[in-house]
Amino acid sequence: MLTADLKKMEQGSSIFEREVRKLAVPVCKLFLDEQGQIVPVTFNPEGKPLNTKDAKPVAAEFRHIVQAGGNRLLTAKRKNLSPTLGQRAAVLFSGGPAAGGHNVVAGLKAVLGRQNVLLGVRGGPKGLLNGEFFTITDKDVKRILNTGGFDFLGSDRTKIKTTEQFLQVKKVCAKNKLNALVIVGGDDSNTNAALLAEYLYPEVQVIGVPKTIDGDLQAGKFLPISFGFDTATKIYAELVGNILQDTPSSRKYWHFIKLMGRAASHVALEVALQTRPAVTLISEEVAARKIPLRKIVDDLAQIVIKRAKKGLKHGVVIIPEGLIEFIPDLTDLLKTLNDLMARHAASLKNLSLAKRREFAAKELQSEQAALFKSLPEYIQEMLLLDRDSHGNLQVSQIPTEKLLIDMTAARIKQLSPDTPFATNSHFFGYEGRCGAPSLFDAAFTFNLGLIAGSLILDKRTGYMAALSDLHKGGRVLAIPLTGLINVEKRHGKDEMVIEKALVKTNSPAFKFLAARRRAWSAADVFTSPGPRQLWGPAANQMPISVALNQGYASLNFKL
Template identity: 80%
Template sequence: MLTSELKKMEQGNSIFEREVRKLDVPICQLFRDKQGRIAPVAFNPEGKPLGTKDAKQVALEFNQLVTANGNKLLRARRQNLNPAVGKRVAVLFSGGPAAGGHNVVAGLQASLGKQNTLLGVRGGPQGLLDGQLFAISGKDIKRLLNTGGFDFLGSDRTKIKSPEQFAQVRKVCAKNKLNALVIIGGDDSNTNAALLAEYLYPDVQVIGVPKTIDGDLQVGQYLPISFGFDTATKIYAELVGNILQDTPSSRKYWHFIKLMGRAASHVALEVALQTRPAIALISEEIAARKIPLRQIIDSLAKTVIRRCRKGIRHGVVIIPEGLIEFIPDMVGLLKALNEMLAQRAASFKNLSLAERRALVAAELAAEQAALFKSLPGYLQEMLLLDRDAHGNLQVSQIPTERLLIDMTAARIKEISPGTPFAANNHFFGYEGRCGAPSLFDAAYTFNLGLIAGSLILDNRTGYMAALSELSRGGKILALPLTGLINIERRHGKDEMVIAKALVRTSSPAFKFLAARRKAWSGSDLFTSPGPRQLWGPAARQLPISVALNQGYADLSFKL
């Protein structure tokens, strides 16, 4: 009976979910032995040491790791030695979800094999501190393969940074007889992995895996992109494509769409390349060209007016989540607020919103105070929100799209009274984080898991798994975490962190956008990429920005 079949589809057993678990995921040929079975690889140092401008200070802070690894990049070779056996390895998710995380766990278990034990940590870094570990079974992996979300382990944003926390991690590792720890996370989480690797050296190995939909964890040719980015941008591009198709159908709305991506504009750039909207704002360009807020608004208003005069009363504006942090007018104000909130964190908690506003206005420099007072009340409130555990402004909660709509409407009335302007605002964020991974992300993450497991069996620590040459069979690498760290201002003081990779205005991807944007704003040249495919003709499509920036000949990934 149909009702019986429908009941069987509950709890992750839809027709799609059942079939996607059966999907064969491509892996690098180097991971196959002569019989075609999955086998771990070993590594050799390659090339010059990696390092940032702050390499000397980093070497002092991470003396044991830098002395042992020399900040040398590792490249995989075929395993000629018997890999380690009897190891106990724990894996955790850290930070926000990203599609493909479950396949990292699956790849990690496949690499470790039956002669080693894989444990999961429930609840992210806090779960590690609390000792929430459990054994991962083959049955678990079968159920998780190629599925979205981080629900199997869960995650959180706890930053392990105090001496007490480090001591607690060591205690948990000893109690559970752990030989290695795998941290799946973004730039901040992998910074934490470096700190743990140094603290636990040489007793417990620590390996990082690059995760973030934001795309801001990149290392040039060595790490083209983090996992989750492809799935998220394909989901957002489908949604934006649907709205773009609606605009000439209804013929009366402008849609201002903010896209998740934290500070960097990689997500906005990729979605714009996939959909060709009328306007795509790129934060890094605005900062580089020192474009003030009033000029941004003026440009938006004039584009609306020009299109209207052509009989086009609709359009789409793509807005990066972190835009407000790059507008020159706002940068000084935000820095001052961040410092003030960091220094007065305790006292601010006991103040009402009105009292916070008054205190801020009184203590800011005159020019910054005037700017703060000129902002709409709702934006003032957003700027005074608590920062996250890593000192970041919670930009997803700031209604930048609403601000741009309000100011654009006012500017249109000033320079072209009577020009129709009806606008809707959207924020696409959580929609893209936990979808079933694209074929690229499913393959990419499984291979990253194989790399992480191989590094553990090869007795390496303080490295991040990486995979490059995605259009040519894949190049298996490991990047020294200490070679990626630099000094940034956080919480009102200097901290060592992995630098965020921002959009480069000199990059091929941005240059393509810049060359086409005038045509896109002049008339409807949009495209609708449709849903992500796992079996269809577009299943092997790489992110367009990655293919352009890496100099690939086409959009197909080949592993």
């Protein structure tokens, strides 16, 4: 009966979920023996040491793991015929979820096999501190394979940075007889992995796995992208494509769409390449060219007016989440306001927001005062809200898309009062984090799990699993985490961190956008990529920006 079948679909058992668990995941041939069974690989150092501009202080901070590995890239070219056995490894998720995390676990379990034990850490780094472990079984892997989310283990954003926390991790590892720890996370989490690798050396190996939908954890030709990016951008591109298809249907709306990605604009760039909207703003270009807010608004107004004259009273504007932090005159204003709020904290404390606005307008210098007054009142008030413990405003809470809508509308009224400008705003973020992984991410993450497990069995520590040559079978690599670390000023003091990979304005992907965007704004030439495919003609498509930046000849990945 239908009702009985419908009840069976509960708890992750929809038709799609049942079938996706059966989907075969492509595996690099290096991991397969003659019978097609998964086996670990062994690694050898290759090339010169990978050093950042801060190689000396990094080497001093991470003395043990830098000396052990020489900061050299590891490459795998043969199977490991005598892997270390009897290992107890634990895996945890850190930070926000991204599609494919469960396949990292599946890859780890597959390569470690039954002669080693894989433990899961519940609740991320906090769970590690609390010693919340459980044994991962083959049955668990069968249930989570190719599924989205981080729900199998859970995650959190706890940063392990105090002496007490490091000591606690050491005690927990000893109590649970851990030989290895795998940390699945972004740039900050992998920085933490490096710190733990140094602190726990040589008793416990620590391996990182690159995760972030923002795409800002990259290492050039060695790591073209982090996992989760492909799935998220395909989900966003489907939504943007649907809206683009709606615009010439209703023929009257401009949609301003903000996309997740606070620091880097990789998501906005990739979605634009997949959909070809009328306007795409790239934060890194705004910063590089020092484009002021008024110029951004004026350009938007001019595009709206020009399209309206052609009968195109509609369009889509793509906005990266972190844009506001890259607009030079606005960031200068924010710094001044932060200082102003700090110096006059006592007198401002009991003032209403309206009185704060008056106070700020009087205290600011002429140019900044003019910029402040040009902003909508609700934005002015948001800029004068209470600061965090570091004296900074939480700029991610500012609705950049609405700011641009209101300022563009005002500018259009000045330039062409009769031009219609009806708008809608959207923010796509959480929608892209936990979808079932695309075939690219499913394969990418499973192989990253195989690499991480192989590094454990090869007795390596302080490395991040990596995979390159995605168009021709894959190249199995391990990147020394210390080869990615720089010294950055954060919250007023120097910290060792993995630098975020921002969009490069001289990259092939950005150059393609720059060369085509005038044509995209002049007419409706958009594309609607549709839903991501796990079977079918588009199933093997990799991110367009990855293919362009890596110099691949096609969009098809092949492992």
